[in-house]
Amino acid sequence: MSTRPVCVLVGAPGSGKTTVGRALAVALGVEFRDTDTDIEQLAGKPIPEIFVDEGEEHFRTLERAAVAAGLASHPGVLALGGGAVLAEENRAALIGHTVVHLSVELPDAVKRVGLGSGRPLLALNPRATLKHLMEQRRPLYAEVATATVRTDGRDPEEIATEVAALLKP
Numbered sequence: 001m002s003t004r005p006v007c008v009l010v011g012a013p014g015s016g017k018t019t020v021g022r023a024l025a026v027a028l029g030v031e032f033r034d035t036d037t038d039i040e041q042l043a044g045k046p047i048p049e050i051f052v053d054e055g056e057e058h059f060r061t062l063e064r065a066a067v068a069a070g071l072a073s074h075p076g077v078l079a080l081g082g083g084a085v086l087a088e089e090n091r092a093a094l095i096g097h098t099v100v101h102l103s104v105e106l107p108d109a110v111k112r113v114g115l116g117s118g119r120p121l122l123a124l125n126p127r128a129t130l131k132h133l134m135e136q137r138r139p140l141y142a143e144v145a146t147a148t149v150r151t152d153g154r155d156p157e158e159i160a161t162e163v164a165a166l167l168k169p
């Protein structure tokens with residue numbers, strides 16, 4: 001059995017990687033894994049606490065390790081954190097994988113993340129921060145993606161069904 005993920009999900013915070021990823025894994029009958037959860041388990045604390053106690057750089061170090069481990073050993077659906085594409089090392093590691101970019105425009109992303117909800121980068125001024133993050137990262141998501149699925153105004157089940165159809169040989 002292959003140890004490569006059947007699908008890796010990338011996209012901005014609020015694009016639905018975690019939510020759609022879970023539904024996609026159920027639809028495909030495979031396990032779901034999220035690098036954010038792996039990082040929290042390894043650190044023994046929630047992501048906002050990692051940012052407060054050790055800082056973003058430390059979080060990114062843990063994230064690079066979680067991405068490498070997931071890509072090497074998880075045979076199901078793997079959701080990455082929204083900022084994982086910032087690291088050149090992660091973008092290089094994604095080459096050759098099936099990577100679906102869940103795209104989202106600012107209005108839907110803002111509605112979905114609300115006041116940050118556990119995302120320390122968005123704790124202050126979520127709308128302006130998301131706008132900046134999305135502009136900075138859009139080319140990086142496009143660079144790593146083998147397919148893009150739009151999520152605006154659509155429910156997670158419908159999106160998962162479209163992603164599952166894309167994965168059929």
Ligand SMILES: Nc1ncnc2c1ncn2[C@@H]1O[C@H](COP(=O)(O)OP(=O)(O)O)[C@@H](O)[C@H]1O
Binds near residue numbers: 017
């Ligand atoms: N397509 C969607 N339509 C409406 N709400 C969504 C959709 N996808 C996700 N959500 C909601 O938006 C929030 C963020 O979703 P999440 O899956 O955590 O995104 P990500 O992992 O990409 O940051 C959650 O509250 C989730 O229920």
Ligand SMILES: O=C(O)C1=C[C@@H](OP(=O)(O)O)[C@@H](O)[C@H](O)C1
Binds near residue numbers: 014084133
């Ligand atoms: O955009 C980012 O830099 C981050 C996104 C989060 O994941 P989601 O994209 O799943 O919200 C999480 O990894 C962390 O808060 C940093």
Ligand SMILES: [Mg+2]
Binds near residue numbers: 017018080081
């Ligand atoms: Mg997530």
